[in-house]
Amino acid sequence: MLDDDHPLLAQHSWHHLDEQALAALAQRLAAWLRADPSRANLRLTLHGELGAGKTTWTRHLLRALGVQGRIQSPTFALVEPYEVTLGATPVTVMHADLYRLSDPREWLDAGLAEPMDAPGLKLIEWPERAGRLLGTVDAALHLQHDDEHHRHLTWHAYTAAGFAALQALQSSR
Numbered sequence: 001m002l003d004d005d006h007p008l009l010a011q012h013s014w015h016h017l018d019e020q021a022l023a024a025l026a027q028r029l030a031a032w033l034r035a036d037p038s039r040a041n042l043r044l045t046l047h048g049e050l051g052a053g054k055t056t057w058t059r060h061l062l063r064a065l066g067v068q069g070r071i072q073s074p075t076f077a078l079v080e081p082y083e084v085t086l087g088a089t090p091v092t093v094m095h096a097d098l099y100r101l102s103d104p105r106e107w108l109d110a111g112l113a114e115p116m117d118a119p120g121l122k123l124i125e126w127p128e129r130a131g132r133l134l135g136t137v138d139a140a141l142h143l144q145h146d147d148e149h150h151r152h153l154t155w156h157a158y159t160a161a162g163f164a165a166l167q168a169l170q171s172s173r
């Protein structure tokens with residue numbers, strides 16, 4: 001629970017996903033965002049231990065949103081920005097990995113507060129490192145190992161937007 005002002009509205013888990021099944025979920029989310037680019041004002045956090053698949057999920061989502069070329073893990077840069085076009089609408093996507101943030105104040109010192117508050121899609125690994133500075137989270141995605149090649153994903157929806165995305169993922173199966 002990252003934001004006391006936003007209680008959990010709903011949660012859903014998908015079990016035993018191989019990477020292809022995880023990619024398919026990311027692709028379904030991308031399709032839902034494409035259908036109405038205003039949906040892309042969404043802040044998603046990604047939780048799970050090292051190697052859980054947070055970056056892998058994000059890469060599949062970015063690819064499905066039209067990002068070409070190499071998708072770096074933003075471990076050192078903290079934030080990697082992308083510009084995508086959904087329909088005819090340009091959307092800024094920020095992929096953050098805050099693992100190396102040792103104190104939430106570095107979030108402010110690094111000048112990340114303003115760009116991360118701007119409209120667009122935010123995908124944030126290791127959000128715990130920013131403490132409460134992160135602001136409202138629409139949904140928190142928790143990835144856990146089932147075994148070497150399978151994960152389970154739990155989607156926690158905290159806002160109407162995070163809930164709408166979850167419903168879209170559930171209903172498009």
Ligand SMILES: Nc1ncnc2c1ncn2[C@@H]1O[C@H](COP(=O)(O)OP(=O)(O)OP(=O)(O)O)[C@@H](O)[C@H]1O
Binds near residue numbers: 051054057
């Ligand atoms: N079902 C699966 N879903 C996701 N990744 C999988 C799966 N099976 C195997 N993998 C592999 O597990 C690794 C996940 O690494 P990834 O970098 O995505 O983890 P991460 O959660 O971002 O870790 P970190 O906290 O270090 O950033 C990748 O090498 C990926 O190929």
Ligand SMILES: [Mg+2]
Binds near residue numbers: 055097
């Ligand atoms: Mg990662």
